[in-house]
Amino acid sequence: MIVATGKSILNGIAIGKIKIYKAPERTIDSGTAADPSAEAARYEAAVEKAIEQQNELYEKALVSAGEESAAIFETHALMLEDDDLNDSVKEIILGQKKTAEYAVKEGYDNMAEMFRSMDDPYFQARSADIIDLQNTVLDILMGTDSASMQGTEPSILVAEDFAPSETVKLDKSLLLGMITIEGSSNSHTAILARSMNLPTLIQCKEVSDSWDGQMAILDGYNHCVYIDPTKELLEALGKKREEDIKKEALLQDLKGKTNTTIDGKTIRVYANIGGPQDIGAVNQNDAEGVGLFRSEFVYLNSKEAPTEEEQFQAYKLAVESLAPRQVVIRTCDIGADKTIDYMNLDKEENPALGFRAIRICLTRKDFFKTQLRALLRASAYGNLGIMFPMIISVREVVEAKAILEECRRELEAEGKQIGKLELGIMLDTTAAVLCSDELGEEVDFFSLGTNDLTQYTCAIDRQNAKLEPFSDTHHPAVLRSIQMTIEAGHRHGCWVGICGELGADLSLTETFLRMGVDELSVNPKAVLPLRKQIRSIDLSK
Amino acid sequence: MKEFKYTITDPVGIHARPAGILVKEVKKYASAFTIISPEGKEANLTKLLAVMGLGIKQGQEVTIRIEGEDEEAAAEAIEKFFKENF
Incomplete structure (x- = not known):
């Protein structure tokens, strides 16, 4: 042992x-194959299996993400069936007497190169699909398929x-x-x-x-x-x-009960989710709504910027299936530790303090509009809230609202349905906390993102394990910031929630209740333990 | 032989997803299908990568040629597909 x-x-x-x-290391030697026709048969069998895998992925994605997202796997299966590609690989095996592995490396590289040398960026990017399929086929040939990772x-x-x-x-x-x-x-x-x-x-x-x-x-x-x-x-x-x-x-016995303290104060307990695939968990844990839908997972899941239609389907699915419960969707929070190839973001010295979230969205207006249009369209199907992350000034909120209005007018002109929605901001910077009075005038709600708020307030990089001895999740500066925000929000008619990890910290539940918090949004698994905690607190004592 | 011309209106051109569905549609017919780019490059419509390799963009006019016993029905169906998807 x-x-x-x-x-x-x-x-x-x-x-x-x-x-x-662990991703497998692939070493392919260029030696001659003893039996080329056996190699060709190995290749054919591997392609067949790869097609099967793509079809399985298609089925899986269809259930979890819908037709639009699943279609890529269907296309991949068709690419694998392509005669030109398969003929070129078999030509290398039989003509040059090479192994199936070597031929796949060469043949797929050539096809990828053809796409890479095209002048249109969309077609250039398709070389990534070919390389993806190359890896799939090589994994099968070499007995190290990635699924088996x-x-x-x-x-x-x-x-x-x-x-x-x-x-x-x-x-x-x-x-x-x-x-x-x-x-x-x-x-x-x-x-x-x-x-x-x-x-x-x-x-x-x-x-x-x-x-x-x-x-x-x-x-x-x-x-x-x-x-x-x-x-x-x-x-x-x-x-x-x-x-x-x-x-x-x-804990399951607590389902259906309210989040009410012994002395009768009731608050809302929502769930944080990463995409439509978590809707089941929201229901299973009896959350009253979604306080944070991290929309960046819509972006991280695809190889190119998701279209308005793809985003609309994902948001609609969540909003519609949870209605009449509220679903608060946070707009794109890409950047910092979450980067994506197709966004072409520069490497930064200080990514956490860099070009991320609302800063990208306000700079790349068309990119932002795609998401806002998808959100507005989804609002027709239930009870939607939209919140902007990484706000540091009123100007940004005013600008974001103007873009949202522009989208609304466009959609109305196109005859698209738009529902009622609440607008809020994430309070995840000290600047926003200190300006919360002015910000409260502009929005319907505040949601405290305590992970980033702690990182920025204490200047502690949340990804750096070495800093753990210096990190204090209950730092008084953070708790005071929460108190200030709740008070400022209430002065301006905003409801105030907490959607960071701190919201699920049961040792702080009473503190937050006393501060007057209206909503706590936690991971689905923490909903019932939090309900249990709230029901055991007596604020009159 | 049947032939029709079509000008691509899709912003991304003949891209992977609809092209993949197109290839599947085309394979349902016995006829031979050829797509011809504005520069005169030809590709077999049953070959996805070759079709994508033409790099057809928005605003370009392509010619589709169909030859075979079911060319009447095939031409009608595929022209409809182009109008709906590209």
């Missing part, structure tokens, strides 16, 4: 096999760290827990862990490739993982895990 330690994200236990999540059985995944786009793609039904070598308690890995209630160990430096496939217990209570645990340990921790499951069942 090996014991390795790290930093645990939440109290919980995962028991299962370890799976090392996660494996086909439920497992505890071990990785260097998970990128935001990777956390989206993981098959959550096969995910028992996560262990990363890097990461901080505010990284995307940690956020995913909390939103899914997944036992997760970060900063685990002792990770070894030899763990792959071994039985393990991830003990979130004690910040450690046991590889190849003893029978006694398996029994003891297995029992503890069952108790956790029972406790979870008790």
